[in-house]
Amino acid sequence: MPTGTHAIICILYNKMKKIFLSILILQLFCFFSYGQGNNESAVQSLTNKIFNADSVSNTSFEFAKKSPFNIRSLMPTQYSNITLGYKQEKGSLMLAQDAGKINETYLKTEGSTQLGTVMLWGLFSYHKTFEDSTMYNHQTRNNISAPYYFGSPINVSYERAVYNLKVLTEKNLTANNLPLGLGADYRIGNHFSTNDPRGAISDFQFNITATLGYTFFNQLKLGTAYKYGYGQERFSVDYKNNSFSQIVLLPAYNNYLINGYGEAYVKNTERDFNNDQTRKGVDAYINYESNNIGKFYFSYSLVKEKQKYVRSNSSGIFNFNQYSIESNIFNLLWLKNFSNKKLSVILNYNNVNGKDLNYIYLANNYLYNAEQIGLKTIFSVKSQANLFNYVLGANKDGEERKDGLTENNLKYNRLDLIVGFGYNRTTPKLNNWGISLTGIYSLPLNDYLIVPAINVGQFTQRVIYYDYMYNTATRVGGNLTTDYSFSAFNQIQAGIKIGVSYLSRTDIKDRNYTYQPGKDRFSSNISLNLYF
Amino acid sequence: MRKLIIFIFCATFLLSCKKIGNPELHSIDLKIITSYASTELGKKLSLHTIQVKILNVNTNVEKELLTDASGNVSFDGISPGVYDISATIKIPAATYTALTGEITDKDVIFNASNKNKTISLNDASLSLKLISGNIGSWLIKQIYYAGSNTTTGAGFRDQFIEIYNNTDSIMYADSLYFAEITGRQSYTNASYYTLPNGQLDWSKSVNMPTNIDANNNYIYPKALFMLPGSGRQYPVQPGASIVIAQTAVNHKAPFTGTDGKTITVRDPSLTIDLSGADFEAYYAPFLPRPLASDIDNPSVPNLIVLAYNGTDMLFDNPGRTAYIVFKGDGITEVKNYPVYNYPTISVPSSTSDKFYQIPNAIVIDAVEIQPNTASARVPKKLGASLDAGYTFAPNGQYSSQSVIRKTDKMENGRRILKDTNNSTEDFDYFSLAAPRGFK
Numbered sequence: 001m002p003t004g005t006h007a008i009i010c011i012l013y014n015k016m017k018k019i020f021l022s023i024l025i026l027q028l029f030c031f032f033s034y035g036q037g038n039n040e041s042a043v044q045s046l047t048n049k050i051f052n053a054d055s056v057s058n059t060s061f062e063f064a065k066k067s068p069f070n071i072r073s074l075m076p077t078q079y080s081n082i083t084l085g086y087k088q089e090k091g092s093l094m095l096a097q098d099a100g101k102i103n104e105t106y107l108k109t110e111g112s113t114q115l116g117t118v119m120l121w122g123l124f125s126y127h128k129t130f131e132d133s134t135m136y137n138h139q140t141r142n143n144i145s146a147p148y149y150f151g152s153p154i155n156v157s158y159e160r161a162v163y164n165l166k167v168l169t170e171k172n173l174t175a176n177n178l179p180l181g182l183g184a185d186y187r188i189g190n191h192f193s194t195n196d197p198r199g200a201i202s203d204f205q206f207n208i209t210a211t212l213g214y215t216f217f218n219q220l221k222l223g224t225a226y227k228y229g230y231g232q233e234r235f236s237v238d239y240k241n242n243s244f245s246q247i248v249l250l251p252a253y254n255n256y257l258i259n260g261y262g263e264a265y266v267k268n269t270e271r272d273f274n275n276d277q278t279r280k281g282v283d284a285y286i287n288y289e290s291n292n293i294g295k296f297y298f299s300y301s302l303v304k305e306k307q308k309y310v311r312s313n314s315s316g317i318f319n320f321n322q323y324s325i326e327s328n329i330f331n332l333l334w335l336k337n338f339s340n341k342k343l344s345v346i347l348n349y350n351n352v353n354g355k356d357l358n359y360i361y362l363a364n365n366y367l368y369n370a371e372q373i374g375l376k377t378i379f380s381v382k383s384q385a386n387l388f389n390y391v392l393g394a395n396k397d398g399e400e401r402k403d404g405l406t407e408n409n410l411k412y413n414r415l416d417l418i419v420g421f422g423y424n425r426t427t428p429k430l431n432n433w434g435i436s437l438t439g440i441y442s443l444p445l446n447d448y449l450i451v452p453a454i455n456v457g458q459f460t461q462r463v464i465y466y467d468y469m470y471n472t473a474t475r476v477g478g479n480l481t482t483d484y485s486f487s488a489f490n491q492i493q494a495g496i497k498i499g500v501s502y503l504s505r506t507d508i509k510d511r512n513y514t515y516q517p518g519k520d521r522f523s524s525n526i527s528l529n530l531y532f
Numbered sequence: 533m534r535k536l537i538i539f540i541f542c543a544t545f546l547l548s549c550k551k552i553g554n555p556e557l558h559s560i561d562l563k564i565i566t567s568y569a570s571t572e573l574g575k576k577l578s579l580h581t582i583q584v585k586i587l588n589v590n591t592n593v594e595k596e597l598l599t600d601a602s603g604n605v606s607f608d609g610i611s612p613g614v615y616d617i618s619a620t621i622k623i624p625a626a627t628y629t630a631l632t633g634e635i636t637d638k639d640v641i642f643n644a645s646n647k648n649k650t651i652s653l654n655d656a657s658l659s660l661k662l663i664s665g666n667i668g669s670w671l672i673k674q675i676y677y678a679g680s681n682t683t684t685g686a687g688f689r690d691q692f693i694e695i696y697n698n699t700d701s702i703m704y705a706d707s708l709y710f711a712e713i714t715g716r717q718s719y720t721n722a723s724y725y726t727l728p729n730g731q732l733d734w735s736k737s738v739n740m741p742t743n744i745d746a747n748n749n750y751i752y753p754k755a756l757f758m759l760p761g762s763g764r765q766y767p768v769q770p771g772a773s774i775v776i777a778q779t780a781v782n783h784k785a786p787f788t789g790t791d792g793k794t795i796t797v798r799d800p801s802l803t804i805d806l807s808g809a810d811f812e813a814y815y816a817p818f819l820p821r822p823l824a825s826d827i828d829n830p831s832v833p834n835l836i837v838l839a840y841n842g843t844d845m846l847f848d849n850p851g852r853t854a855y856i857v858f859k860g861d862g863i864t865e866v867k868n869y870p871v872y873n874y875p876t877i878s879v880p881s882s883t884s885d886k887f888y889q890i891p892n893a894i895v896i897d898a899v900e901i902q903p904n905t906a907s908a909r910v911p912k913k914l915g916a917s918l919d920a921g922y923t924f925a926p927n928g929q930y931s932s933q934s935v936i937r938k939t940d941k942m943e944n945g946r947r948i949l950k951d952t953n954n955s956t957e958d959f960d961y962f963s964l965a966a967p968r969g970f971k
Contacts, residue, residue: 254905262611265590266905353552361612361653363556404555405611452559452609457593 041491055389068181080111085527092518096466099131131158138199154252156193181211205231225283236272260366262406264459279305294336322357372397391420412447477503493531566603569661579603589906618645643920676934676965677847685802690783696773706761711753713854715913730911736875752887756839777809780832789824813845849929904928921956934965
């Protein structure tokens with residue numbers, strides 16, 4: 001586990017920017033020069049666009065990105081996509097620590113290809129996000145169950161820049177019976193608030209996966225994987241305004257510490273710490289392919305992660321909290337083709353169990369559990385130039401958090417029902433347009449809230465109660481997406497995609513709380529897409 | 533294959549039944565047992581309906597309950613942590629006289645407190661001893677210790693303290709003393725002998741007599757001042773006060789310092805006019821290098837300084853000092869009171885600072901100040917008989933805020949200020965300090 005300094009993270013962050021831009025320019029150059037005047041390129045780019053519009057193919061593609069083990073089976077051998085997008089979200093139907101308004105610009109490029117006998121997939125992405133604004137949340141958005149973090153009761157605006165680089169490769173040895181895979185995922189981010197109290201967070205994560213499998217009788221493929229990763233988040237809170245630095249003009253400008261799931265308390269000294277992370281895990285894979293019943297891809301992943309919240313200075317290293325997370329993830333994908341029709345069924349189960357070690361008492365105080373079970377069925381019908389997607393899904397997710405010192409105990413389970421329809425058409429001039437509509441109905445199943453009144457303060461009212469109200473509210477919403485693309489330069493498919501989403505709450509459990517989530521949330525998205 | 537799929541589903545289902553369990557840590561039930569410090573009074577006075585408050589200083593969550601007939605109360609399900617705990621009961625004068633036989637025309641208030649008390653997982657009970665304090669004739673009415681912004685205000689040079697005549701008679705300020713109390717300024721400084729509450733153990737000071745209670749019956753000022761006067765030179769009317777300034781000038785306006793340079797403030801609204809103060813501290817006569825801002829206003833009498841700390845009457849602006857007012861007992865001159873070193877673990881040198889030992893018995897009023905944030909608080913300096921609580925300017929140092937004693941009631945046009953010997957209850961704050969103002 002490296003113990004990098006802030007300077008190292010900054011250097012890595014700057015290097016990542018350069019790497020990202022270099023890869024992007026190289027990819028654009030390659031594709032523009034490779035396919036000039038080549039009609040095959042135009043067909044290939046349209047194929048990739050249709051692959052992207054086909055929900056069954058897309059589901060398989062997303063499934064394959066989880067590990068190198070399935071990239072050969074579920075990814076096309078020639079696919080490239082560059083997306084430049086802008087997304088806006090606003091509305092107060094949100095979790096307490098979310099932002100009321102989010103503006104996000106992103107650039108993403110990904111592609112899969114086969115180089116000789118090596119199958120390869122890679123992704124580079126950059127996200128720049130402006131959050132206006134958030135409270136009690138000097139955090140990245142990647143560690144939502146963290147037991148130890150700083151927060152400000154006053155709203156602060158955040159800027160976040162996140163770079164991500166992912167690579168998966170697979171090579172099949174011994175007469176294609178011994179697939180070996182290697183995957184790497186590197187992410188680096190910089191997050192800071194633009195008004196006092198100013199949180200500054202830099203983080204990086206690096207994960208690798210090595211897979212090994214064996215194929216029996218061309219039908220059954222078994223495999224396993226070993227995973228290892230590490231990362232670090234570095235937090236600090238400071239004040240730019242001289243007045244705030246020497247005087248707390250308003251109590252709201254205090255820095256607060258949340259340690260567990262109880263009340264936040266004032267922490268105006270030593271406002272910095274690190275979260276050092278290591279994780280190890282194993283995967284198991286079973287693939288079964290049959291002409292009669294279709295193809296089955298099963299994976300199980302067990303990951304154990306340790307997070308150490310520490311502060312180090314010339315006096316030594318001070319431990320504040322240690323958080324252990326165990327994730328059990330099951331995924332089962334079933335694919336079945338019927339002449340011009342395709343069916344995909346994806347069943348997944350995730351369970352994340354968190355347990356902290358509070359160093360004040362050297363005992364466990366905070367417990368976290370998140371559980372999600374999902375079933376999604378997609379049926380695609382291709383009829384000449386037309387493509388129809390039908391989606392039905394159900395998703396049950398729940399969360400439980402306990403804090404020993406306050407005896408706070410919250411749990412909820414909710415069910416999302418999803419139905420969707422999409423239509424996509426290709427014109428004789430190789431133009432392509434599509435529209436899709438998705439509806440969601442989200443209802444609470446069961447819950448409980450035990451918060452002894454004797455320990456209720458501002459954080460409990462503004463975050464714990466608020467989130468409870470959000471998670472137990474009935475919500476209904478939908479998403480409408482349209483896209484249009486055309487063949488450009490006879491080699492790429494260029495398109496624009498526009499989407500709008502709306503989510504409204506129809507019912508709320510109790511209207512007597514002082515702070516409550518708002519009525520709705522709206523988001524819109526526009527992206528320019530190139531397919532090669 | 534079918535069996536395999538069934539197995540997979542079963543395994544998934546079994547894992548989904550995983551229970552989260554319970555954390556190892558848990559909340560606690562804290563029983564508070566109150567009693568009177570005086571055994572004699574304890575036999576006569578009731579322990580029923582004593583008001584007990586606990587304030588979690590980390591989270592500012594407060595809870596208040598009343599005791600049962602035995603003087604006990606239980607706070608169930610509280611989170612371990614650091615608490616300010618206080619108990620108070622106000623016994624009407626007539627009831628007190630009837631029960632004890634002591635004739636009094638004023639209600640008697642008993643207080644007890646334990647501040648910054650760490651309640652751990654193993655703490656099941658806590659005892660509080662109720663003590664009746666002096667109900668003062670002179671009261672510390674306002675303390676402006678925080679100062680104003682160092683860039684746009686006057687920094688710390690505009691500090692003052694205000695002392696009030698809370699009686700219905702004229703009193704004379706001549707030879708009235710006030711002092712800033714010293715003590716241990718952090719819970720972690722290991723160079724002193726300390727008491728369980730974290731404060732200095734003065735009984736371990738060099739040459740401290742062993743036949744006195746050095747910690748509970750005395751206090752030790754780091755700065756000690758006496759108001760001048762011949763005995764009847766400075767009368768203070770009932771309901772009037774005296775303002776004692778660090779430097780008695782109008783801090784809103786430019787003035788010339790002792791170095792000949794002009795001292796100005798960028799934002800006059802952050803500071804105050806102290807040109808009308810009744811007394812001021814002037815250190816130049818005995819300091820080799822006094823502050824440039826410490827000018828002498830000839831129309832304002834100067835304090836007599838018996839002990840000082842710093843280059844002017846500089847109140848600790850984070851708020852880690854207690855203040856007292858007292859008058860000599862007429863038996864021993866205050867300047868002849870014994871002086872002692874800090875109770876340091878290493879033997880103090882011959883040049884180490886020494887501090888006057890002031891008997892609690894002669895203290896007329898006392899107020900404890902603490903920093904505005906819990907993490908910065910320091911061991912309490914005053915016992916419950918002097919001040920069961922503490923007060924602070926909510927926005928802390930350089931905030932222009934002062935702490936101001938609340939008005940209890942009006943009587944024949946005279947304002948009677950609140951004095952329960954618990955400054956947590958007795959004080960409020962001004963957003964901008966206001967000499968002679970009321971709240």
